[in-house]
């Protein structure tokens with residue numbers, strides 16, 4: 316099977332030019348001007364952008380947590396991703412207490428089998444490193460399972476949080492094994508105290524989700540993780556940076572030349588703390604962690620992605636139903652499942668409000684959404700760019716298409732959309748995964764089970 320994508324504006328992290336792309340089998344075979352080649356399928360991309368398939372480094376599909384499971388499984392979550400131009404994501408495989416990493420990975424592989432419509436890898440989320448056996452197994456994960464990133468939670472004291480000893484040991488293991496350490500950076504102990512005080516004072520509504528997790532506690536944990544990683548000699552990636560307090564220590568560490576990277580997520584540019592005050596419990600839709608911050612942080616984050624203080628934009632897609640899941644916390648904000656949907660709209664939102672509004676360049680958008688996540692997480696150059704030999708993961712993007720984002724038309728099972736009613740100009744029209752058209756307009760053409768698990772390479776710090 317061969318495909319010729321003709322006459323589009325090819326955009327990578329570095330370049331922008333009009334060219335034809337010839338795909339043979341699953342890979343890009345040739346890029347050139349006016350290619351005189353026969354192909355099984357010819358796609359006219361004149362007037363369109365031709366982008367690398369986007370890579371989302373932070374998602375939670377079919378994740379059980381505190382008795383609820385995120386509403387998007389691999390099929391619905393990856394379908395939403397595909398329509399949004401994301402062809403690869405790295406999902407979190409959560410180790411249960413007392414569980415081996417191999418057991419956890421087997422369970423997560425089971426979740427995607429027969430359902431996957433795009434490619435994905437796994438990060439391992441460590442909750443238990445109590446034995447030497449487990450620590451040794453952690454060091455073998457890159458070699459044995461193609462899992463080259465370790466995530467640790469510094470918050471959620473009742474479930475996922477690890478102490479500093481565990482965090483530090485995981486960092487030492489990563490320094491040995493060549494993995495990248497990822498942290499959810501918030502001070503879980505202090506948050507626990509503030510949450511108990513709020514409830515004791517009768518403060519039960521969604522806004523207290525933000526007020527009990529102040530930005531300083533994200534900043535403190537970010538700095539703590541940075542210092543610990545530096546001592547351990549491990550590279551560190553701080554997930555979902557939401558505020559100035561957390562961006563600042565990352566900027567400082569990078570100025571010093573330390574191996575520190577960070578991401579923010581689409582929603583932090585658009586949703587601020589006041590959304591939690593929406594009437595009729597609607598604030599619960601915006602209960603994710605870290606919480607939406609005061610609006611001034613939005614400019615801080617745009618500047619951070621523009622100036623390379625932060626290197627990636629993910630979605631932290633962690634979808635729950637507003638009616639039927641989020642409402643478990645109607646009388647106690649602590650019981651609202653933490654998370655929001657977002658996998659489908661990242662490219663549309665960042666293209667419109669980032670590129671069209673002049674905050675970042677088209678190249679930088681590709682870098683933040685495709686190339687850097689691929690480089691940081693061992694997928695490059697197979698994923699994250701358009702180059703001869705790369706997987707033919709391609710988005711034909713119509714920069715003038717008008718779309719009104721809505722839960723009525725999105726592909727997630729979530730019964731709401733974080734950006735409901737937002738009008739954007741620019742949207743994916745055709746999406747290819749390894750040479751096969753998986754989305755054509757409003758049609759999903761991928762068969763469940765056709766997405767592949769990707770073994771990832773070890774972290775290469777020189778690449779970003």
Ligand SMILES: [Zn+2]
Nearest residue numbers: 373375631633
């Ligand atoms: Zn997350």
